[in-house]
Amino acid sequence: MVDIRSDASAAIPPAEVEDVELYHPRSWWTKYVFSQDAKIIAIQYSMTAIAIGMVALVLSWLMRLQLGFPGTFDFIDADHYYQFITMHGMIMVIYLLTALFLGGFGNYLIPLMVGARDMVFPYANMLSYWLYLLAVLVLAAGFFAPGGPTGAGWTLYPPQAILSGTPGGKDWGILLMLSSLILFIIGFTMGGLNYVVTVLQGRARGMTLMRMPLTIWGIFTATIMALLAFPALFVAAVMMLFDRLLGTSFFMPAIVEMGEQLKQGGGSPILFQHLFWFFGHPEVYIVALPAFGIVSDLISTHARKNIFGYRMMVWAIVIIGALSFIVWAHHMYVSGMNPKFGFFFATTTLIIAVPTAIKVYNWVLTLWRGDIHLSLPMLFALAFIVTFVNGGLTGLFLGNVVVDVPLSDTMFVVAHFHMVMGVAPIMVIFGAIYHWYPKVTGRMLNEAMGQIHFWVTFLGAYLIFFPMHYLGLLGIPRRYHDLGEAAFVPESAHTLNAFISVMALTVGAAQILFLFNLVWSLKKGREAGGNPWRATTLEWQTPQTPPAHGNWGKELPVVYRWAYDYSVPGAAEDFIPQNQPGLGGPTREAAS
């Protein structure tokens, strides 16, 4: 049996290498702007991601205004509508969720939670952020370019993406989108290698892999997946750029466009879809696994109970990560690929439901016989469980190939993926921000504002996306700028659309309150102290809060136990920090 339990007598290996000399900032610029400190980089990543995420949020309001009240807003014509949905989707998936989970939480938490002073390659880590920022700027430049951003849908399917019937297809839009993705992937690779090597090589003495918090397991596995999956998107983007600029025909068969024979020919549009989804499906889990990991730690800490079935949880993360590479074509059941593939991909897809279900069971079993504190992080964790279970279960509809046939390309799909990879991970992000903000800033976020934010966001988001499934079941296709006249659509469907739009605006407004809270609490928030949640993991045991450059003062922490020693029988407190040898009082003052 692997020792996941506390065992103070476990041998701690001696330090074999001396501490590396850190790069120390010499000026304000290198301390706060061109910083090589993972904590600063994390904040830069997070702020940039939230800023561009706000743009995507506004885009969602605009498209919901159009869907809820078609014809009322003249400036949202078909071209604009498709540009809005495309940018909204791409920003949310890549530039917000991926960047925030890996670049934001990954950078902040990996060195602190494994007991390292910093990432192992701080310079590459810094470059990673600046390339990410450049990618965001190139992407946003699409809004100002001639012809506007691309309106090809976030999946960017060719040939449509590079033809004139699509906004941005023959203008700058698609070029900027593909270039931005390429920059993002280069930047991510630099950061991603850092995260992997730091977890493998930078852990404190005693921090065995099976003592790591699940947050780190989630981020670590997701990063490995991203390093393997993003190259597929990278080559697809390069090939499409060539098709568009150099006249190659990777994805271009013989085409008659608006009555005119194009010169290209012989390429395969469906090849792009395979490349895209070979990246795209792991991408779902690149977002989900960090969320799984973080929410495990939130639930455990705020229920004052060890995570139930830790080893099973670790293995579930690893198995989900591996399986997610052989399920991609479930996005392509009606794409026209050989239909026999459906048998294989439906089977793998439904198998992945088993480890995922085990994770859900273990979260709720952690609540069982716990001591549940209904703090804001716990509330968001509960909201995650509800929305993730809901969204995961509708995945069993879409994954089951024949059921997907009537539902694919309808609003059911939109509702499903928003619930499972939009709402659910964002619930975790909010929970995580309420949880770690005190460590990052030294102050608590305001509780009253947080409560309003939580209830409006959770219930509002559920009211947006739960009924939306039924519009899809009815048969309403997605990506329709205007449904127009359709005999099978009853008047009540339009009423429901209007309701969803009103809820979307409401939920959006609540996010403004959240941003205000982030700023307000910087100065006015209650002082947090070093370990306000009485948590076990290393980041709460730093000598200073916020942690100083180098994280640990003179001496690196030594780890004696797993991350989940809550409510251990016989212990003085209801938590034992990972760096504490015995059961008694803390060896080191937690507060700064």
Next chain:
Amino acid sequence: MAVVLILVIVAVGSVVFHLFSPWWWTPIASNWNYIDNTIIITFWITGFVFVAVVLFVAYCVLRFRHRPGNRAAYEPENKKLEVWLASVTSIGVAAMLAPGLFVWHQFVTVPPGTTEVEVVGQQWLWSFRLPGADGKLGTSDTRAIGDGNALGVNPNDTNGLDDLIIEGGELHLLVGKPVKMLLRSVDVLHDFYVPEFRAKMDMIPGMETYFWFTPTRTGTFEVLCAELCGTGHPQMRGTVVVDNEADYQTWLQEQQTFTQLLAARQEQTTIASSTSSSK
């Protein structure tokens, strides 16, 4: 306890919404009621799991919420429970997958004696081609598209000369007769989608895709495009009419063959050139 109450409302409310929702699938008009049945099975299984998990969470919050002096239990693992839960989940998943794959096998196996109809998508129009008296569709090629030959039918293939060509008009199908829809596109991706038929499939330039179904009731149905195909995507509409035998034959007589189309086109160009030369 507000949290407990709201969790219960979410679980019960979702079920009530499901039962009383006015938004439900359109009355089916094809043989794919197997698909509807599989969806119903899936709704039952997943609905049960959703309600069970959310109510369990609500119960935990009610029963184990923090009170002064409380302390959580310490139980890192419980192998028996974990194995048991994993097994029950696997059975539930298999119960959904098995009928799904069974019906998928039917979906991809075209029965013998199925007539073929070709659907051609272009931005933003549906066209159709039916085999003529010989019962065979001629070959086609996007490169052959040109004057008078909007679908790129191969003029050198005798099988294609009697094909019936319907450019942008209605498609009529015979009720009760299985039909294989051969799908082509000449520009970008499209997707032939009639909600009442339940079946749909993308159309890809450069290759031919298909699906099959049997229309089970007469009536007029709307064709929508279900794969984003550019700015005009929502306006890409068409009509399928499912006829009885007599109506179908009447309609069939009114359609033009490929040869007739070519001849008409030639006549037009001759008239056009003669009028222009006489000026």
